[in-house]
Amino acid sequence: MRVDLTNIFVALFLTILGYYYGLSNGGFSVEDLLPVSNLIVSFCALVIATKALxxxxxxxxxxxxxxxxxxxxxxxxxxxxxxxxxxxxxxxARQKQGVDFDLPMDMIELRNDKKRDYQKSWGELKIHCRGFVNKNSFLAPDNVGREYLEAIQELHLDTYKPHECSFNKYHEFISKKGEKTFHYCRSRLG
Structure with missing residues (x-):
């Protein structure tokens, strides 16, 4: 914005200087006003175009x-x-195979695809909304994925209890907090 104001003041100064220079060189006629008025109109067009851009x-x-x-x-x-x-x-899988269960490969691949899509959209968010990304790093795909992975690993423990599972707590927390955070930011933009 500073460059725009500088241009405006320089143009205004040159317009006034040209006008007084023309007056000091002798007679004043209507034909002398034409170049000055052209300069003023050009200056106004510059201001309007800058504002529009x-x-x-x-x-x-x-x-x-x-x-x-x-x-x-x-x-x-x-x-x-x-x-x-x-x-x-x-x-x-835990019910069928016990605590040493394996997740089917197609499920792992689909999960990775969903995470990759989220990472891609988060990357675009880094470009367009840096403040949002910096302020809400808990929503970063790597952070969310790490927390989910740790919660899923609890299912491999012998001491696993469904009602004490950290997955449910984290899932509820991140879903609600993420939805509120995105909604709040969108409402401020919209």
């Missing part, structure tokens, strides 16, 4: 921020929902 850039930036937030929120919800499905599959 600035407004357009702000609208474009706002639109990109909103789109990236919506995309990240959608991928976040899908990822969290899929982690819940993974937990259900782990419980089924």
């Amino acid at each position: 600035s407004t357009w850039k702000n609208q474009f930036q706002h639109q990109e921020q909103y789109k990236s937030l919506v995309s990240a929120e959608s991928c976040f919800k899908i990822y969290c929902a899929f982690e819940d499905k993974v937990k259900v599959e782990c419980l089924k």
Whole structure:
């Protein structure tokens, strides 16, 4: 914004200087006003064009921020929902195979795909909403994934109790907190 104000003051100064220089060189006629009025009109057009460009850039930036937030929120919800499905599959596998169960490969691949989609949308969010990303690092895909993985690993323990499972607590916490955080930020933009 500083460069724009500098341009405005320089143009205004040159306009006034030119006007007084023209007056001091002799007679004053209507034909002498034409170049000065052209300069003033050009100056006004410059100010209007600068303001229009600035407004357009702000609208474009706002639109990109909103789109990236919506995309990240959608991928976040899908990822969290899929982690819940993974937990259900782990419980089924635990009942069949005991504590040394293995999750089916297709389920692992789908989980990784969901996480990759979330990471991609988070990367776009880093570009368009740096403040949101820095302030809400607990929603970063690696942080969320690490917490889910630790909670899923509890299912391999002999001491596992469904009512004391940290997965349910974390899933409820991150789902609600994430939804509120995304919603709050979107409402401030929208």
